[in-house]
Amino acid sequence: MSSKKIYDYQVNEDLALFVLIKAADVRSAKNGKKFISFTFADRSGEISAKFWNASEHEISEFQPGKVVLLKGKRENYQGNPQIKILHLRLATEFEPNDSSLYLRQAPVSFEKMESEINQTVFEIINPNWNRIVRYLLNKNHAAFFKYPAAKKNHHAFAGGLAYHTLSMLRLARAVAKQYPVINASLLYAGTILHDMGKTIELSGPTATTYTLAGNLIGHIVLIDEQIVEACHQLRISENQEDVLLLRHLILAHHGLLEYGSPVRPHILEAEVLHQIDQLDASIQMLSGVLHHTEPGQFSEKIFGMDGRNFFRPSEDLKDPSKK
Amino acid sequence: MSSKKIYDYQVNEDLALFVLIKAADVRSAKNGKKFISFTFADRSGEISAKFWNASEHEISEFQPGKVVLLKGKRENYQGNPQIKILHLRLATEFEPNDSSLYLRQAPVSFEKMESEINQTVFEIINPNWNRIVRYLLNKNHAAFFKYPAAKKNHHAFAGGLAYHTLSMLRLARAVAKQYPVINASLLYAGTILHDMGKTIELSGPTATTYTLAGNLIGHIVLIDEQIVEACHQLRISENQEDVLLLRHLILAHHGLLEYGSPVRPHILEAEVLHQIDQLDASIQMLSGVLHHTEPGQFSEKIFGMDGRNFFRPSEDLKDPSKK
Amino acid sequence: MSSKKIYDYQVNEDLALFVLIKAADVRSAKNGKKFISFTFADRSGEISAKFWNASEHEISEFQPGKVVLLKGKRENYQGNPQIKILHLRLATEFEPNDSSLYLRQAPVSFEKMESEINQTVFEIINPNWNRIVRYLLNKNHAAFFKYPAAKKNHHAFAGGLAYHTLSMLRLARAVAKQYPVINASLLYAGTILHDMGKTIELSGPTATTYTLAGNLIGHIVLIDEQIVEACHQLRISENQEDVLLLRHLILAHHGLLEYGSPVRPHILEAEVLHQIDQLDASIQMLSGVLHHTEPGQFSEKIFGMDGRNFFRPSEDLKDPSKK
Amino acid sequence: MSSKKIYDYQVNEDLALFVLIKAADVRSAKNGKKFISFTFADRSGEISAKFWNASEHEISEFQPGKVVLLKGKRENYQGNPQIKILHLRLATEFEPNDSSLYLRQAPVSFEKMESEINQTVFEIINPNWNRIVRYLLNKNHAAFFKYPAAKKNHHAFAGGLAYHTLSMLRLARAVAKQYPVINASLLYAGTILHDMGKTIELSGPTATTYTLAGNLIGHIVLIDEQIVEACHQLRISENQEDVLLLRHLILAHHGLLEYGSPVRPHILEAEVLHQIDQLDASIQMLSGVLHHTEPGQFSEKIFGMDGRNFFRPSEDLKDPSKK
Amino acid sequence: MSSKKIYDYQVNEDLALFVLIKAADVRSAKNGKKFISFTFADRSGEISAKFWNASEHEISEFQPGKVVLLKGKRENYQGNPQIKILHLRLATEFEPNDSSLYLRQAPVSFEKMESEINQTVFEIINPNWNRIVRYLLNKNHAAFFKYPAAKKNHHAFAGGLAYHTLSMLRLARAVAKQYPVINASLLYAGTILHDMGKTIELSGPTATTYTLAGNLIGHIVLIDEQIVEACHQLRISENQEDVLLLRHLILAHHGLLEYGSPVRPHILEAEVLHQIDQLDASIQMLSGVLHHTEPGQFSEKIFGMDGRNFFRPSEDLKDPSKK
């Protein structure tokens, strides 16, 4: 079997490869028989497929999270790729059946992300911000480096939360260096914590859903509550100015009340945090979409960009300074 | 001196009475001389007045919070009442110079409010909700019964916060009784706590301003943080369903994200809490405005009611069932 | 045959019972054959089902309004209940074939609703309001107690219009009692009339549609026109203040121009009428939705609540003070 | 005394002429003395002026509606014209003291407007529409030809209502002729009636204010009620299709719910009526504003045009085909 | 074969006629086989149809732009007309296979449109406007008289762009004649040019799509750029007032920024141009929709009219003055 991934096959090419079942919805066809609507995934992306006339046994076997050997043909359905399934079976214990092998990963290793983020913590000079950040980074360590940043849209992959944070820290560093008016420590502290509440809001890196706390409270308030609790543990007064500033950065980082922030930004660093959050999220989202768009074509309409579609320029206009 | 209050005088009537200086802004007239723009208050309401050619001594003497003997004439300026000052001096120690005598008060006594609210706490059957409410009512006791519910608009008087809460509890009781689907304990607990964060958001009952925490965090999140802290003190898990429901009621009570709630209501009692909050606030606000509007006339435009003006019907259409 | 209703069956349970055909849309399957998409109903609720390969005879027989004996199995399709039809035939003359037995009803009897509403009319002290209300209640009597309050969403059942009115009168009574500033007579008169135009706007209790007058004029203006006509009949001047106030309550009761009121509320009782209308409609709508939601789960998204879904708390958090 | 009108004088030119007092607001200056803020008018337009140190006698004498002899100088105050008053006295009985001589008038005579509108009534072929229009034109005859179409903005002059109606009828004729799909009778009937409710909404041609019915009901519903009443008088069923269509035209003519129509246009003629209403109002409003703007300059911001200012092109670009 | 057109057949009537393939989307059915979703057209309108089990040969043969002989039956599917295909083959060379015979056409001939537009150019008195209009009319002559005015909605037929322009010129003439304040030359010049950029924005009269320039620049800016270029060619300064006025008319003609105009109208003629554009587009769009709606029924919801549906009155209410 070749080492090709699911997105390496051309339309109408036969394929045979191991993939992860990301989703498996059972439905009734109009003839009354059951079928499974699959989403298969490996690290090259996700593709959907229909499995007709599924037996009860097959339905119970082909569950999300399982690795399967998929044989079939890559097709196109109304402009979107799909797989025509010819044969499907579970991977055996002697085959590559570890689901984590098929999950999309952040493009930077866990160790590198951790080291670069820790490096930035050293640059947080204010002792209260520094201690709070370290306390919460420690407390939520495992989930923080494993969780995606979202169910779908931007950074929806394992490690996506840390990668989004890291990417924003790089932007934050460039901006803080360019403009003397910005308090770098405050901006770094806010950046590291701003989305950490997603470790409570979301259920984890696979089959990601919203928790009850996520639905009823939301990640913005969830991490704010943890900051206040961290203050109690660290015997820092939660009402002193620097702590209020940090909480304000977290609470205001969606920028607009309509986007779920209970307050709008009222300090400079809060406004900047909001804008670099948007900038990184937009570039990451468009980067993923354009990767799957043909040169010279428009993409599908993108929900997270107000339903706009984006044009991918022709190959001969590519930036020659980039590899 | 008669016992008339400031709103008892007719236009063009001479007056002499003790009043509280609520605000005293020093400005420069076009002739270069200083004048003080006063807001005088007693329990009948507030009226503005200008004090021309103020000396430095007078400016330092006539500070907000002082009680003064005011002699002058009640006039009308562009449809609004004002006082023409003929004479002004501080009240002496032998005169009624206690500022609290001139502050508008809730129409129900502190003792009665406390007793009726405590009575409702008994009806909160769920033990976690009951303990959290009692803990926070105890912790914020003094401020809760003394603070206004707002800087201006509705319930902007001493005790206004408790009075607004009490008034909503009465509505909550009627609604919970009428609709079996409503969980009364949850609705009562949410009602008592929903605005308690204003004891941190606002500076106090006189010369009320927003604190830094009020401006940067807001009363909704401030009390939510206290609920989480109360859970820690009371060894209640902050993530169990009943605690999430209660926090959700508080966080969602402004109804819309645009009004500063970080989540919209997603349980029935949260929706009801939001609506009875609006209902009580509207009636209280209109009640105050119509009290100062002539029968058969429209009021000024009311900022808190989207800039609408309201008509006060003629006296002969008054509800004969009300005294 | 058991006395179970359609919503009493579990998923995958076989069923056999009499139900009403609420809707029967004939469509073409992809194989070119016709099928009927049914909505079956009894007093426990409504469930959809597909009837494959329908003959012309069956299409002509299974019309909305007919009672049928349905044999099949309760299934689940993409989270929504549906019925797999195994056998279907019309009810005979010796079976319970009266369609009214299967229509959802207001939870209060017609007699009780009429008596309680009449009781309130006695409390309308202003003679003009009293006479107008009695005139129109009399004129529209039959339809008023039989019609639903809407095509779908809240109070979409036989008698729903009167039940919604009654429920609001109970709220109106509680509110009028609590706040002395409210004119109870005006609020009661406005409440009784506010939705009476729906007797012209809608076609009736079964297979409810909008009439041409409903589509081109709307229920708000339709009942306002009747008030003016009532004045002519009763020789009350339509331009005197009390009549203007009552018409204003009706015209303004949707609260916002965007919701179809030609004027926004400009008297206190109009604002209150609008708000208790919303409160009753919301609770009634959520009550129905949560009834069909599993404890511990979120409901479907509800169109009439801005597309929000609502969480039904676990059973062990139920209000113990309610049966 | 010259026959110059108030807008014929240059800045800094001395003036002496008879004018009408359109408004006279008494205020207190900062020195405590009273002054009158006048709006003077003649048929060339309106200009404001301040009358300092007004005595009680002068205040009682210089009332709105009086004609006065004004001597002073035309000045400019922050870009707006104003008059510096040097002398002011009431016109005597031997001088031109009839207020109607100073009111702006529609540019077409009453007789011509009446004749042209009546001519159009003949072209309304549907007998019900024809009879309703004639009935209401007759009933509201005096006010219809005397009232302005608004308090300010477009057509705010005596006869403005009839003139606006006439101007729209001319547009309606051109449009109906160009597009065969339009029912001319319906469009003419709707045009004649669409704003007739302003004869109840407004108080009259001088010192125009909103009546209580105008504030609480609004001109759209007020004329709709009269159409229904006309049907009763003329024994036309109010619920037959042609009457519903006509009422729909009136109710929908503001186009959007936000602009106070209780329904949006749902028939072609209703949409056209709305659009030609807007077209005539815009041209009339801009026509008035540009008349007082210097060539080559932008006008003030115009409230009725969403706050936009408009540019008046240079004189040498004038349309040479117009005189 | 009869000369009936596709919209002349009744539901369930057998049909056999030549039609144009307007669109042909190939899809996979749930059984895995391919089918073609056709849109057939002739001058009576467009109807969709499904062609099941399409072979690769048939897919390659039945391309958009081809004329076919269609045999089948007219049916109704969920309220919309559709064709059940019984037989389909390409038209031979001896049959009427010219696609232009089946395209909807403007109701006025090309020659008549050209002559009437040219006539209006003579009435543009300002020499710069006149020369620019003639230059661009000449430059874009072929496309201008052949293109539709839109992909769908109003004027989506061959010659639609010129017909829309002509229709607006007729309105412009009526309006300019009625209101002396309007500069007719400017309004005519703006009208002729306002949508000419669509000859670059759209791909042509058949199988109309947006070009890359259309998607990235838009027709408003595309024609503005051509005006500036025309000035260079004609040695007219692009910055003199009259040229700025004309460019402003074009740029502002969508009326609102939200509709894609980079500036809002700030001269009278720009406002008028915007409004008559809307008026003609609305009437044309509704005219088409109502033509396919049964008398006494509501149409489908119309996307281009904010999703409103429109009522077509009964036949006996038709305007008797129109044939």
Add this chain to the structure above:
Amino acid sequence: MSSKKIYDYQVNEDLALFVLIKAADVRSAKNGKKFISFTFADRSGEISAKFWNASEHEISEFQPGKVVLLKGKRENYQGNPQIKILHLRLATEFEPNDSSLYLRQAPVSFEKMESEINQTVFEIINPNWNRIVRYLLNKNHAAFFKYPAAKKNHHAFAGGLAYHTLSMLRLARAVAKQYPVINASLLYAGTILHDMGKTIELSGPTATTYTLAGNLIGHIVLIDEQIVEACHQLRISENQEDVLLLRHLILAHHGLLEYGSPVRPHILEAEVLHQIDQLDASIQMLSGVLHHTEPGQFSEKIFGMDGRNFFRPSEDLKDPSKK
């Protein structure tokens, strides 16, 4: 005379210094006398002052653009600084009377800005983008380095346009380096040209107003037209893909139609250009406002930031890594 600037004086401190008259509005006081409302400026900022009882000679002498010797006292008026004028005279020819000495300047020298921008032009690899940028930079050279970026708000100082461009280029470089997907050449070209139309839209660096072209066309379209013209001069086809992309960047850079872009961003670099424009403008605007706000206080409400006020943290929280 000391070398103190106008913002170096404390409240109530006497001052004597040369300043520039930035604005001088003549108004009438309530006593009928004229006064001049001045805005004085030097490089520390702008302060207003009133000059009472101005003679005609003084009015003609004290024109905007003149340098004057100002003696007076710095005061505070309703929270804003103002000057009480004691003496005022024009600067003589022997005194520092060159107005450019008093204009705020970009914090980077003209030479340094020019060199850094030219350096970036070298990095634009695509030859068409490179040639167009160089052509237009050359054509508009003088104005580009002298003009402000706005009348008020951000970068409203001499050289502000080039400084804003330079500052964005620095951000663009950081972003392009961090994300491989970005075409750096395109982003740099778009950044340099995006606001260059302001050299036509605005009148110049002193007494900045909008030109007629600025008001009627706007800077976005004005520079787009120049790009097309540059193509003609350089014999580059205006319709090839790379030119369309560059024009799209310019046209879309306001991000939303509501902000005046005729198209929204539909390529990645256009979205990024829009976001870094916003980021630089926000930081620059806040930087200026916070500079004049006391530590520990909130600023005035800032129009360009949706009316939000911003908090300046206490001095002891300053970033210790910045000087």
